[in-house]
Amino acid sequence: MARYFISAGWPYLYDVPGLHNCIPMLFGDVYARFFRLMGDEVFFLSGADEHGARIEFMARGYGKKPQVLVDEKYLETIPLLKQLGLSFDQFGRTTNTKHKEFVRKLVGQLIDKQKVTLKKQPVPYCVACNLYLPDRFIEGQCPFCSEASYGGQCNNKKSCGRIIESVDNGHCAICGGTYELRERLHAMFPLSSWRETVAPAIRCDGQHGITVQKRVIETFDTVDEVMLTRDSWGIDIPLENGTNQSVYSWVDSLLGKVSFVAFSGPTAEADFWKDDDTRRVFFLGMDGIPFYGALFPSLLLAAQDGYSVANWTIIPNEVLIYEGGVCSKSTGRGIWLSEALKVAKADFWRFSLFYSYAEAERDIDFQWNKFAGAINRYLIDGLEANVERLISAPPNGTDLE
DSSP: OOEEEEEEOOOBTTSOOBHHHHHHHHHHHHHHHHHHHTTOEEEEEEEEBOOSHHHHHHHHHHTSOHHHHHHHHHHHHHHHHHHTTOOOSEEEETTOHHHHHHHHHHHHHHHHTTSSEEEEEEEEEETTTTEEOOGGGEEEEOTTTOOEEESSBBSOTTTOOOBOSOOEEEEETTTOOOOEEEEEEEEEEOGGGGHHHHGGGEEOOSTTHHHHHHHHHHHHHHOSOEEOEESSSSOEEEOSTTOEEEEOHHHHHHHHHHHHHHTTOTTHHHHHHSOTTSEEEEEEEGGGHHIIIIIHHHHHHHTTSSOOOTTEEEEEEOOEEETTEEOBTTTTBSOBHHHHHHHSOHHHHHHHHHHHHHHOSSOEEEOHHHHHHHIIIIIIHHHHHHHHHHHHSOTTOOOOO
């Protein structure tokens, strides 16, 4: 019997997930169901990335506190995911008290063991808003591909998606004005120093293997350090001389893959995260590769707490195109799950998405006529044909396809 840890999708909960957010969850769900049927031990995890600048930014727009916003959206989202038929063993929330304690402990260990450096960094500050600007409060252009991006990562999910330290032609996303740089104390993680240890361990089976390997190596080669703390809403952690900052939401979310397993049983953390034989599989969008393929395993090894990065497999999905553009919650383009489930039953969406990805070589260009055509041809027409065959079959037997 083999053991599998399967992670799939961790959407921001400032709105209900889009259909594109559910694609990694659906793939992970089928994967988990298969290995359960094979008799293997499976822990299938997803969750809500509830901290970070994007949540804070959207909460400002709604005129609400971030915690109030994510509490509301969580209550809206969970029934929809159940309706979609997802078989999670657990769905975690990064605002969970135990998770916060876990993150503080691990990041604190990195600081104590001098695996990170505390030093002052230039941080964007908007004088007009009287606010230090975390990454999602900054808009501009990616210095690598020139596409529209936020302060921490290129928003070009299709072909770039790099971790970036700053944007070109940047401006405050709140007031639209320029900002200045002011020094702030932050924790810096030397990502590039883990290249030779981590990069060879990351695998991707199938057509995306070369892309995953390229993006992982590219991340190590172009990102020397990652700032593990931010001036934003999140899990607060003390640095030095009375200075507190918040843990970078990506670090917070990634460590949730370990923390929510650890809470589930006395031996679960050791079984799924400290055993070299456990197979760790991550279903995610292309833009998550730098984080899951470089930052996450590097942080676990740096913690020096017995974590294993063996059998580490990334399975990314291509982007979903809707009305000529890449689906993204950040840009407001796509079909939200609440809307989709009003239009058609969950099984129709599950079939359509798997059928579309099986037929596509790259991106999925969603069109309503294609969706209806696939449902009619393969589900409804097929069912009608088998019912007619059953009715007309001789009394002593049937021959259903």
